[in-house]
Structures are given as C-alpha cells and as structure tokens.
Amino acid sequence: MVSSIVHAGFALVLAAGLLRGSYDRRALAVVLAVVLLPEVDSLLGPIMSGAHRTVGHNFVFPAMAALLISYDTRIRERSLLRERVADRGVRIAWVALFVHVFAHVALDWAHLEGVNVLWPLHDAFFSLDGELLWSSADGLVQTFVDIELDPETGDRRVDAGSTGTTQSVHVNNPIEPDDPETLAEAETIDRRFPVAGRGWRLYLVGLGLFTVLARRLQGDPTAVRED
Amino acid sequence: MTPTPLTAALGALLAAALLGPAFDGRSVAVVVAAALLPTLDAVASLAIPGATNALAHNVWIPLALAGLLYWDTALRERSALRERYGWRGVRVGWVALAGFAVAGVAPDLFAEPGVSLLYPVENVYYVVDGLLLFSTQDGVVQTFVSTTADGPGLLPFESTGTTETRAVSTWVNPDGRPGLALGSEREFVVVDAGWQAVVLASAVASLAVRFRPWTRAGTETGPSADEAGEASR
Numbered sequence: 001m002v003s004s005i006v007h008a009g010f011a012l013v014l015a016a017g018l019l020r021g022s023y024d025r026r027a028l029a030v031v032l033a034v035v036l037l038p039e040v041d042s043l044l045g046p047i048m049s050g051a052h053r054t055v056g057h058n059f060v061f062p063a064m065a066a067l068l069i070s071y072d073t074r075i076r077e078r079s080l081l082r083e084r085v086a087d088r089g090v091r092i093a094w095v096a097l098f099v100h101v102f103a104h105v106a107l108d109w110a111h112l113e114g115v116n117v118l119w120p121l122h123d124a125f126f127s128l129d130g131e132l133l134w135s136s137a138d139g140l141v142q143t144f145v146d147i148e149l150d151p152e153t154g155d156r157r158v159d160a161g162s163t164g165t166t167q168s169v170h171v172n173n174p175i176e177p178d179d180p181e182t183l184a185e186a187e188t189i190d191r192r193f194p195v196a197g198r199g200w201r202l203y204l205v206g207l208g209l210f211t212v213l214a215r216r217l218q219g220d221p222t223a224v225r226e227d
Numbered sequence: 228m229t230p231t232p233l234t235a236a237l238g239a240l241l242a243a244a245l246l247g248p249a250f251d252g253r254s255v256a257v258v259v260a261a262a263l264l265p266t267l268d269a270v271a272s273l274a275i276p277g278a279t280n281a282l283a284h285n286v287w288i289p290l291a292l293a294g295l296l297y298w299d300t301a302l303r304e305r306s307a308l309r310e311r312y313g314w315r316g317v318r319v320g321w322v323a324l325a326g327f328a329v330a331g332v333a334p335d336l337f338a339e340p341g342v343s344l345l346y347p348v349e350n351v352y353y354v355v356d357g358l359l360l361f362s363t364q365d366g367v368v369q370t371f372v373s374t375t376a377d378g379p380g381l382l383p384f385e386s387t388g389t390t391e392t393r394a395v396s397t398w399v400n401p402d403g404r405p406g407l408a409l410g411s412e413r414e415f416v417v418v419d420a421g422w423q424a425v426v427l428a429s430a431v432a433s434l435a436v437r438f439r440p441w442t443r444a445g446t447e448t449g450p451s452a453d454e455a456g457e458a459s460r
Contacts, residue, residue: 013240013241014433016243016244016245018243018433102425102428102429103429110425128421128425131416132417133415135415136414190365191363192360192361192363193360194359194360195359195361197358198356199357207329210329211245214245215244
C-alpha cells in the first residue's frame with residue numbers, strides 16, 4: 001500500500017477543498033476514517049488469497065455506494081440518510097466517497113501491482129503506470145495503455161497495465177510483508193510500516209499538513225469584514 | 228522538473244482548499260497563475276545560465292513576499308491591499324503566495340533534478356527523495372535527510388549538482404543552456420507517472436464539483452461528485 005499516512009495527507013487536501021461550510025474537526029475525522037478503513041482488507045489476507053487491494057480497493061463498491069446515496073437522497077420520498085444526519089451529513093458522505101476514490105483507490109492503483117479495479121465483477125489487478133507527453137518529434141505519446149498489433153494475424157492486444165488475478169498477485173503489506181508461501185518458511189519476518197517511500201509521497205503528507213494548518217491560521221472572514 | 232499541468236493542478240487543489248468564501252473563477256485563476264510563476268525561470272534560462280529551478284525556485288522569494296504581506300496586512304495601520312481589494316484581496320494574496328511556494332516551488336524539490344533552494348547565495352541543486360519507514364527488524368529507516376553527505380551544499384539534503392554542472396532540461400529550453408536551440412526536440416510532459424495522473428484527475432474533478440453549474444437550490448450535493456470523477460478519469 002501507499003502508506004496510509006500518504007493517503008491521509010492527500011485526503012485532507014481534497015476534503016478541505018470540498019467540504020465548504022461543513023469543514024470542521026468532526027467532518028475531517030469521518031473522512032480520515034473512511035480513507036483508512038479499506039486497509040482492513042489486508043487482515044483478510046491469511047484467509048483469502050489476494051484479499052488486500054481487492055476487497056477494499058476497487059471501483060465497484062464506491063459506484064454502488066454512490067448509487068445508494070443518490071437513490072436515498074434524491075429519489076426516495078423520505079431519505080433515511082438525511083433524516084439521520086441532516087444535509088450536512090449527506091455532504092460529508094459524498095466528500096468521503098470522493099476522497100476514498102481519489103485519495104485511496106486511485107493512488108494505490110498507481111502503486112506496485114495496482115488494485116483489483118472491477119472486483120467482484122471481474123477479478124483482475126491493474127496498475128496505472130506510464131506517461132503522457134507531447135513531443136515535437138513524435139507527437140502525442142502515452143504509455144498508460146499499450147496497444148500491440150500483431151503484424152501477421154492482425155490481432156489487437158490492449159494492455160492497460162494488467163498484473164494478474166487474486167490467485168497470482170499478492171501485494172505486500174505489514175500484515176503479510178511477503179508472499180504467503182515465502183512467509184511460512186521465513187525464520188524472521190520483517191514487517192515494514194512505511195511513512196513515505198518516495199519524495200513525492202512525503203510531499204503529499206506535507207501538503208495535507210500544510211492545508212490543515214493554513215485553515216487553522218486563517219482569520220474568520222465575517223469577523224474581519226466588520227473592521 | 229514537475230510537469231506544468233501537475234503544477235497547475237496542485238495550485239487548483241490548494242485554491243479550492245484554502246480560498247473559502249473568496250472562491251470563484253477569478254481567484255482560482257490568480258492562485259493557479261501564481262503556482263505557475265516559478266516555472267518561468269525556465270524562460271529566464273534562455274538568457275541566464277542555470278536559471279531553471281533556481282532563479283524563482285528558492286526560499287528567498289516566498290520569504291520576502293510573506294514578510295511584505297504580513298507587514299502590509301498586520302503591522303501597518305492602513306493596509307494598501309485591504310483598502311484596495313478588501314478582505315477578499317488579503318485572502319487571495321495569502322493563498323496565491325501558498326500556491327507559489329507550495330504548489331510552484333516545493334514539488335520540484337522532491338524529485339530529480341531538484342531545486343537550488345538557496346540561490347543565489349549558493350548555486351547547489353538539492354533533491355529530497357528517499358524513504359521513511361518503521362521496520363520491526365531495523366527500526367526507523369529514513370534516507371530523506373543525510374547528515375553525512377559530503378556534497379557541495381550547506382543543507383543536509385542530497386545534491387544533484389550545481390547550476391554550472393547541471394543543466395535542467397525543460398520544454399522551453401530543451402538543452403537547459405542559454406540560446407534558443409530552435410532545431411532540437413521538445414517534450415511537453417503532461418504527466419510522467421501514474422500518481423501524477425491521479426492528482427491531475429482529482430484536481431479536475433474537485434473543480435468540477437465546486438463550480439458545478441447544475442447545483443439545484445436546496446440540495447446539498449448530488450450524485451455528480453462521483454460521476455464527475457469517473458468522467459475525468
């Protein structure tokens with residue numbers, strides 16, 4: 001996993017940008033809890049092959065959650081969610097969902113073996129890796145999706161960064177820091193809890209802290225206006 | 228050098244997060260423009276040797292601007308900025324400064340080729356790239372700050388060279404040295420890693436949600452939040 005601290009850092013930036021009037025410590029706590037929750041799937045690792053980056057890391061559950069929330073708050077006559085947590089709660093729910101998709105699943109998609117994008121509909125890990133650039137010599141170049149054309153048969157093969165299925169892929173995490181079979185034989189197990197594995201991840205942590213600190217230091221606009 | 232669209236995206240994310248009631252199309256444009264300002268030192272490098280990631284990528288400019296803003300808005304009896312633009316002007320000023328320093332300068336520090344933080348006092352490029360983790364076998368491991376490095380600079384970070392030895396290539400100035408070099412190949416990078424694509428998509432989706440013209444009065448948020456995200460991915 002990209003370290004949970006990195007997810008949290010980027011989540012704080014996104015949440016601060018989307019919460020508007022609902023921004024306060026409690027709302028941030030809810031968003032952070034939702035961002036950390038998917039890592040629980042690493043606990044399922046010992047009983048389900050390839051559970052980490054699968055059960056909590058896909059785009060199917062968030063899409064279902066989005067449908068459920070919009071059905072409940074838009075289509076039903078009486079919204080269960082709004083009755084329980086009011087409009088403020090509905091907004092926080094949407095923001096938490098947005099942050100889960102972008103700051104957690106999408107960031108992990110771009111890390112190591114990626115995430116099981118369409119699980120449980122389709123069991124395949126994908127990793128988002130590549131670059132997009134415009135070159136004066138070659139024009140637009142992108143390497144996120146490889147398209148290969150077999151010159152003999154004319155078959156087209158599209159590779160969007162597929163890395164395998166739950167049977168073949170194991171994404172290392174502190175619960176299972178290596179392939180389960182290797183772990184069974186290992187004498188000492190080195191569990192590594194990353195804070196930031198690259199410079200840009202440290203930057204995202206710093207960006208989150210900066211955002212929250214800056215929001216704290218900002219004056220109250222209504223108070224200043226009265227001057 | 229951080230891809231220009233990524234710099235703009237980070238500026239937009241900061242704008243959405245920090246502008247508060249001053250958030251509108253114009254103020255976001257000001258903050259994004261401020262975030263893109265440091266990139267212009269690549270243009271200066273066409274005339275000044277080694278200006279890229281140095282001339283506008285140092286700690287002095289943000290410090291001086293912060294001092295100036297603080298003096299004008301907090302210490303002076305009558306603030307010129309507040310008199311002219313009111314409360315919004317002060318907020319946009321501070322957030323634009325954050326855009327300049329945090330979205331414009333800082334990302335370049337965390338990846339090759341680094342920035343010359345103390346330019347022009349010294350002309351050493353620094354890069355802060357490494358790892359920080361806790362291991363049950365090795366304890367705390369970190370390689371971001373190196374106190375033992377015998378690089379040419381004052382700061383305890385890894386150095387990638389000086390403005391003389393290291394020419395930073397950009398789409399404005401492909402060979403990084405003075406002169407136009409009109410014939411050489413130019414590359415305008417949009418994103419050069421998966422995570423950058425994610426940050427860019429997040430910024431586009433965030434702005435779409437904040438600006439969404441389809442908001443209905445009385446409803447707080449809509450299903451659009453996630454759909455906008457899906458569309459931009």
